[in-house]
Amino acid sequence: MSRAQRGRMKRAWGTVSFYHxxxxxxxxxxxxxxxxxxxxxxxxxxxxxxxxxxxxxLASNYIYHDFTGLALAPHTLRxxxxxxxxxxxxxxxxxxxxxxxxxxxxxxxxxxxxxxxxSELVIRSCQFQALRDLNYRKSLIVDISSGRPSLDLGxxxxxNLGVDRIIPGTTFSCLGPPAFRQFDAATxxxxxxxxxxxxxxxxxxxxxxxxLKSSFTRQxxxxxxxxxxxxxRGDKAIYWYWEYSIELxxxxxxxxxxxxxxxxxxxxxxxxxxxxxxxxxGISTSS
Numbered sequence: 232m233s234r235a236q237r238g239r240m241k242r243a244w245g246t247v248s249f250y251h252x253x254x255x256x257x258x259x260x261x262x263x264x265x266x267x268x269x270x271x272x273x274x275x276x277x278x279x280x281x282x283x284x285x286x287x288x289l290a291s292n293y294i295y296h297d298f299t300g301l302a303l304a305p306h307t308l309r310x311x312x313x314x315x316x317x318x319x320x321x322x323x324x325x326x327x328x329x330x331x332x333x334x335x336x337x338x339x340x341x342x343x344x345x346x347x348x349x350s351e352l353v354i355r356s357c358q359f360q361a362l363r364d365l366n367y368r369k370s371l372i373v374d375i376s377s378g379r380p381s382l383d384l385g386x387x388x389x390x391n392l393g394v395d396r397i398i399p400g401t402t403f404s405c406l407g408p409p410a411f412r413q414f415d416a417a418t419x420x421x422x423x424x425x426x427x428x429x430x431x432x433x434x435x436x437x438x439x440x441x442x443l444k445s446s447f448t449r450q451x452x453x454x455x456x457x458x459x460x461x462x463x464r465g466d467k468a469i470y471w472y473w474e475y476s477i478e479l480x481x482x483x484x485x486x487x488x489x490x491x492x493x494x495x496x497x498x499x500x501x502x503x504x505x506x507x508x509x510x511x512x513g514i515s516t517s518s
Contacts, residue, residue, distance in 0.1 A: 368466065
């Protein structure tokens with residue numbers, strides 16, 4: 232989810248902030264707050280579990296309307312019915328729920344990215360099962376529909392300095408200089424292997440017909456490393472492609488429901504698409 236989308240959500244529903252910084256310091260210091268500390272592995276694991284359950288609950292209230300759209304499920308008559316504190320305007324409720332759905336899924340994935348070295352300690356076996364069963368497709372469709380088909384600031388791999396490019400069916404993301412200096416390739420590849428080990432992702436080959444023999448490939452004569460995966464299972468899955476170059480100082484990734492279109496566009500436009508004035512060939516970006 233882009234920072235602009237997060238900003239719109241905050242403006243629509245408000246925020247909660249600490250009146251006095253000392254209380255924040257208290258909650259973050261286990262020697263002071265003990266079982267109330269919010270930064271322990273146990274507390275992070277509990278928050279992770281809440282996010283998983285909320286994602287599954289939200290996904291159950293949507294059905295596929297068409298290839299790139301969702302609608303409320305027949306058992307869900309109104310958006311307000313699945314909210315604890317609904318707004319009087321159903322349009323606002325829809326907006327908030329769609330942003331929340333993308334927000335929660337993004338945070339789940341960012342947790343995996345940021346805690347790769349500790350994920351198998353923090354994430355329990357039942358949570359890995361839940362990660363396999365998340366509806367990444369519905370979340371991506373909602374995230375795309377709630378954003379603008381344009382260039383936007385984004386949060387990539389937990390870093391706040393990325394850029395998102397949203398087009399119908401796909402979100403492209405980029406970390407370039409100087410943000411790339413914060414990219415830890417070893418931790419990222421460890422995260423990929425953890426997700427692969429627990430069958431949350433599965434390798435997918437460039438011909439779209441059979442599994443790869445390895446999780447990712449390194450290009451001969453360059454520092455470029457890339458990987459193509461299915462994220463999720465069955466009709467809940469989406470395609471995830473990532474690529475980075477230590478030499479050229481960039482990390483790119485995209486999540487898509489249309490691999491052929493996304494890969495074709497990426498292969499021809501992967502360096503140009505991050506320019507503000509760029510327009511996808513054959514795709515309208517008018518609002």
